[in-house]
Amino acid sequence: MPRTLRVKPYEQPAGGWGSLQSVARHSVRQANVGTTRELLQHHNKPGGYMCTSCAWAKPAEPHMGEFCENGAKATFWELTSRRAEPSFFAEHPVAELLSWSDHDLENQGRLTHPMRYDAASDRYVATTWDEAFRTIGEHLRSFDPNSVVFYTSGRASLETSYMYQLLARLYGTNNLPDSSNMCHETTSAALPEVLGVPVGTVLLDDFEHTDCILSFGQNVGTNSPRMLHQLQQARERDVPIVVFNPLREKGWEEFVNPQSPTQMVSNRATSIATQYHQVKTGGDIAALVGMCKALIEWDDEARASGRERVVDAHFLEQHTHGFEEFAQFIRKQDWADIEAAGGLSRQAIEEAARTYCQAEAVLAVYGMGLTQHWRGSESVQMLCNLLLLRGNIGKTGAGICPVRGHSNVQGQRTVGISEKTELVPLSRLAELYKFDPPAEDGLTTVDACRGIIDGSVQAFIGLGGNFVRAVPDRNIMEDAWRRLNLTVNIATKLNRTHLITGQTSYLLPCLGRLEVDEQATGPQAVTMEDSTACIHASRGVAAPASEHLLSEPAIVAGIAKATLSPNPHVPWDEWVGNYALVRDAIEATYPDDFEDFNARMDTPGGFARPLPARRRQWNTDTGKANFQLPSSLTANLDTESAEPLLRLMTLRSNDQFNTTVYGYRDRFRGIHGSRQVVMMNQRDMTRLDITDGQLVDIRTIADDGIERRLSGFTAVEYDLPEGCCAGYYPECNTLIPLWQHDQLSKTPAFKSVPVHITPM
Numbered sequence: 001m002p003r004t005l006r007v008k009p010y011e012q013p014a015g016g017w018g019s020l021q022s023v024a025r026h027s028v029r030q031a032n033v034g035t036t037r038e039l040l041q042h043h044n045k046p047g048g049y050m051c052t053s054c055a056w057a058k059p060a061e062p063h064m065g066e067f068c069e070n071g072a073k074a075t076f077w078e079l080t081s082r083r084a085e086p087s088f089f090a091e092h093p094v095a096e097l098l099s100w101s102d103h104d105l106e107n108q109g110r111l112t113h114p115m116r117y118d119a120a121s122d123r124y125v126a127t128t129w130d131e132a133f134r135t136i137g138e139h140l141r142s143f144d145p146n147s148v149v150f151y152t153s154g155r156a157s158l159e160t161s162y163m164y165q166l167l168a169r170l171y172g173t174n175n176l177p178d179s180s181n182m183c184h185e186t187t188s189a190a191l192p193e194v195l196g197v198p199v200g201t202v203l204l205d206d207f208e209h210t211d212c213i214l215s216f217g218q219n220v221g222t223n224s225p226r227m228l229h230q231l232q233q234a235r236e237r238d239v240p241i242v243v244f245n246p247l248r249e250k251g252w253e254e255f256v257n258p259q260s261p262t263q264m265v266s267n268r269a270t271s272i273a274t275q276y277h278q279v280k281t282g283g284d285i286a287a288l289v290g291m292c293k294a295l296i297e298w299d300d301e302a303r304a305s306g307r308e309r310v311v312d313a314h315f316l317e318q319h320t321h322g323f324e325e326f327a328q329f330i331r332k333q334d335w336a337d338i339e340a341a342g343g344l345s346r347q348a349i350e351e352a353a354r355t356y357c358q359a360e361a362v363l364a365v366y367g368m369g370l371t372q373h374w375r376g377s378e379s380v381q382m383l384c385n386l387l388l389l390r391g392n393i394g395k396t397g398a399g400i401c402p403v404r405g406h407s408n409v410q411g412q413r414t415v416g417i418s419e420k421t422e423l424v425p426l427s428r429l430a431e432l433y434k435f436d437p438p439a440e441d442g443l444t445t446v447d448a449c450r451g452i453i454d455g456s457v458q459a460f461i462g463l464g465g466n467f468v469r470a471v472p473d474r475n476i477m478e479d480a481w482r483r484l485n486l487t488v489n490i491a492t493k494l495n496r497t498h499l500i501t502g503q504t505s506y507l508l509p510c511l512g513r514l515e516v517d518e519q520a521t522g523p524q525a526v527t528m529e530d531s532t533a534c535i536h537a538s539r540g541v542a543a544p545a546s547e548h549l550l551s552e553p554a555i556v557a558g559i560a561k562a563t564l565s566p567n568p569h570v571p572w573d574e575w576v577g578n579y580a581l582v583r584d585a586i587e588a589t590y591p592d593d594f595e596d597f598n599a600r601m602d603t604p605g606g607f608a609r610p611l612p613a614r615r616r617q618w619n620t621d622t623g624k625a626n627f628q629l630p631s632s633l634t635a636n637l638d639t640e641s642a643e644p645l646l647r648l649m650t651l652r653s654n655d656q657f658n659t660t661v662y663g664y665r666d667r668f669r670g671i672h673g674s675r676q677v678v679m680m681n682q683r684d685m686t687r688l689d690i691t692d693g694q695l696v697d698i699r700t701i702a703d704d705g706i707e708r709r710l711s712g713f714t715a716v717e718y719d720l721p722e723g724c725c726a727g728y729y730p731e732c733n734t735l736i737p738l739w740q741h742d743q744l745s746k747t748p749a750f751k752s753v754p755v756h757i758t759p760m
Helices: 016-029 033-040 069-078 086-091 102-106 129-142 158-171 185-194 204-208 227-236 261-266 284-305 313-319 323-332 335-342 346-357 376-389 409-414 426-433 445-454 474-481 552-563 572-577 579-589 682-687 731-735
Strands: 115-118 123-126 148-152 212-216 241-244 254-256 275-277 362-366 399-402 459-463 486-491 504-509 525-529 534-539 646-651 677-680 695-700 709-717 724-728 753-759
Touching: 016 069, 016 254, 016 261, 086 123, 115 129, 129 486, 129 504, 129 552, 148 158, 148 445, 158 409, 158 426, 158 525, 158 552, 158 572, 158 579, 185 376, 204 227, 212 346, 212 376, 227 241, 227 254, 241 346, 275 346, 284 323, 284 335, 284 346, 284 376, 313 376, 335 346, 362 376, 376 399, 409 525, 426 579, 445 474, 459 552, 474 731, 486 552, 525 579, 552 572, 572 579, 646 731, 677 682, 682 709, 695 731, 709 731, 724 731, 731 753
Parallel strands: 148 459, 212 241, 212 362, 241 275, 362 399, 459 486, 486 504, 646 724, 677 709
Antiparallel strands: 115 123, 115 504, 525 534, 646 753, 677 724, 695 709, 695 753
């Protein structure tokens, strides 16, 4: 039904009473008030369950409530009393459900029975697990393995992920894209060239010892609110926090800790950012080049006058390669070009650089505002360059910290969910399971989409997620998706991808992480990896939503046994009965990362994977950390247009996690009731003859002959740099060309879409 847009600026800090009111409201809506107190006592606690929302680190000594507003929403969403039973599907044909919103689909509640799509009635109908596995297996055996995609979202445990990647490789393919391909694959591609590791180098303890924090393209208040505890503690020690972000986000401005009675009574907020630089979208490279230029110019002056060096000369000589070439490149950059590309003044950039060079230990956090660009990898590498100049890698209180989204998206890669064969110990898998793994690289998410469009992909198995809704070029993808021979989705709730059916489609409901997983040897624990590469155990505490649910490992094993020839070296049934045996298999495959896995998985705060860069050991081609030169001062795709051009970035709201929309209150941005909006700078609106609240037409600038357009969006005046605009993900995904992605990782450029906006 139509929703009424209301825009009212939010005058309160992040956290505080607004956060508590939101938690209470969502608890009531999902009718699980009675379980709230007991369940949240176990949230991110040793012996309890790990949050199904973000992947932020879990402290060894947790707070009384180690959860945030969005983590609580995710818990209520999963433990809802609502049910999408077979009777629901009998009442609603798929054609009708396709007209429902993302929120309304998932808000029907937990799936309870395995379902098969019946084309004759255009409805999902209940089936048995035996029938589902048998039919899926029959179909899979008829395909060329390389025409099948095995996709994962970021929630599946390490145990499930290991079994799933083994299923795909025993089947004969490395087509194992995952949600990382759409967010932080840029990190995994960029960091190895510079540091020799694919993940960040910061541990949670480093926040207690840092002298300065930099943030790029990360909205802490919505995407990782629990980090506000570490940021608040840093500010209490007078640690400067320098933020680069196109929008002024409430979480970076001020925070009231809901667990502090004093702050709650007084409503006296902690100011978080000590500097806030509203860089243009895609302008982070320019800002970072400018900071490096300031440091190198100051260092040149210091050397000329015999003063103490500004850069860490000893570290540069002992641990880096390419510094002189990098310094020469930086010296040649013109300040006018830097200011134009970044949208920041030289004075502002030098202010940030001065704060940086006055600190002995600096850590840098970043999010998808850095990774989801045409040159996202270069943005990440430029941030590394800045840190290397003063030796801020491999020492206490310093390092690089990519903030991951989904709760185990990083861990899935660690145990083999990767289309890149160089990242997987195939020879070890061959030795353990006595088979010949496929040797060629598989499909990334972008490549999988291309294969679905051109017909070379015939089947899609989805372990969680909302794939069709999440990818670029959504309209094109939905049309192509219906030509697939087989689609299988393992899920807890209904979403739009399940309704874009292939010729044969199954919907397989699984246990959620928060539910007790009872198997042959008793209740099971699972594990996951957080953003800081620490491994945690998780144990469900709630009763399952339905007696007909299977665990994710049981579903993976069921598909495997129905599809593959028997292999005495792969004990599917034993693994399902005792997940500790899966962990033994993970340890046997990755002995360095998972030594004594079962014994250590309950370590408070998790146990850290060994990362050589933390010890200043560089697994690179030079044996040192490598400076990398950017090819441009902007991360954006170079676009020429005779019409006025704006750069659209897609965003999550405060009432959202990835494609899951909990409601229509983007509280921090003051936008309520609708997601069909585009946020615009006032000067751009005047130039384009658009008034605040006017309906507009948004069209992508592309020369590929495909029209990508959204109409009927409301223009909202907002504080963001001139030439930039913003809209919600995934509603704006249809505007993003599939081919517009990072050049190294193929991560879609969701943050810098060239568009025209015209009044309707």
